[in-house]
Amino acid sequence: MSGVVLPRTSTAYQEEPSAQAVAAPQGYWRAALPRYGVSVLLEKRAVAVNIGLSAALMAACVLYLSLGSVTLSPNAVVASLLGQGDRMTAFMVQQLRLPRLIAACFTGAAFALAGVLMQTLARNRLATPGIIGIDNGATAFAVASIVGLGVGIAPPAMALAGATTAAVLTFGLAAGSGTQGYRFIVAGIGVGAVFGAVTQLMLARVAIDTANAAYPWTVGSLNARPASAVQLLGIGLALGLVAALALARSLTLLRFKDAIASGLGTAVKARRLQVLLLSVVLTALAVAVAGPVGLVALIGPEIARSLSSARHVPILAATLAGALVMVLADLAGRTLFAPIEIPVGIVTAVVGGPWLLWILMRPQRSRP
Incomplete structure (x- = not known):
């Protein structure tokens, strides 16, 4: 009889489909641990993209360690990494090229x-830390610690202070418009221009030897980077990636209007603050190592988005793509005009400038 609710018996409970019998949605794999009552959906396209980018990054790393003033075979590189082979090859790979590759x-x-x-926070593909002034703010403060303007703080700490200052100024100049719209972008460009001018002024007022020591921080370079800053960046990157993956669902919802995100259970203001702080800290730590190589923040996410579906924010894919772009750019800077070395920031600017124009001119298209 319809309308009659029968009591739930143990037999009826056993006949219900188990967790293992639930089919995954189209385009996903379902990984279940019935013993612990846990199941995870894995998007097939995202898994394929991440595996492909990881393989490309590994191949680029082997190529990076192989090429230079002395060319080594991939087999010799792998043997040196495993502690085998002759001492000279091991020294070149492990002491000279590997630290720079890690950086x-x-x-x-x-x-x-x-x-x-x-970009996700601002819902704008142009809103990278470099374009909205955070890179230049971090660079200006780091250069101030190098040229010795009465500051004894290490460059990583000063870079973090500069990135935070630039972010606060950009938000303040946006005058309540938040992170959406072109007013935020224009304010960031203005803040970046001011900090860039301050950096050039500091370099113009110090001795030539001091200016030469600080110059790589203004264009972006990976030559002879301090090991302590690289280690700090590695720790910060690991923690930041875990935090970003934990915020993945909120990031996906933040692409919609605030009312929709709030209606779906996201604390919009708290999540925006968390994402902003995470982006500022990551930028500051990266600038403290390599200087302002900001266009990687534009190219890496664009590569990830072009390969991934539009269902989610490609956090891991963007991270892998950024590492791949930086490795290839620094490899090109080391080898194309050897023995003259081109700073990696100049290489990424040459590639990223046309890429930026292409983004501006290409019509926005939706992807499945």
């Missing part, structure tokens, strides 16, 4: 992760 991977990943977070 390239960490900085590229941090810039791209900060970029995808800021």
Whole structure:
């Protein structure tokens, strides 16, 4: 009889479909642990993209360690990494090229992760930390600690202070418009221009030797980076990636209007503050190592979005793509005009400038 609710018996409970019998949605894999009552949906396209980018990054890393003033075979590189082979090859790989490769991977990943977070926060593909002035703010403060303007604080701490200052100024000049719209972008460009001018003024007023020591911080370079700053960046990147993945659902909802995100259970203001702080910290740590290589924050997320579906924010894919871009850019800077070395910031600017114009001119298209 309809309208009669029968009591739930143990037999009826056993006949219900188990957790293992629930089919995954189209385009997903379902990984279940029935013993613990946990199941995870994995998007097939995202898994394929992440595996592909990881493989490309590994291949680029081997190529990076192989090429230079002395060319090594991939087999010799792998043997040196495993503690085998002759001492000279091991010295070149482990002491000369590997530390710089690690710095390239960490900085590229941090810039791209900060970029995808800021773009999602602002709902604007141009809102990277470099374009809205955070890179230049961090650079100005780091250069101030190097040229010795009465400041004894280490460059990483000063870079964090500068990035925070630039972010606060940009939000203040946006005058209540939040992170949406072009007013936020224009305010950030203005703040970045001011900090860039301050950096040039500081370099013009110090001795030539001091200015030469600080110059790589103004264009972006991975040559002879301090190991302590790279280690700090590695720790910050690991924690930042975990935090970003924990915020993945909120980031997906923040792409919609605030009312929709709030209606779906997201604390919009708290999440915006968390995402902003995470982006600022990642940018500051990356600038403290490599200087302002901001266009990686634009190119990395764009590569990830072009490969991924539009269902989610491609956090891991953007991180891997940023590391890949930085490794290839620094490799090109080291080898194309050897023995003359081109700073990685100049290489990314040459590639990223046309990319930025293409983004501005290309019509926005939806992807499945």
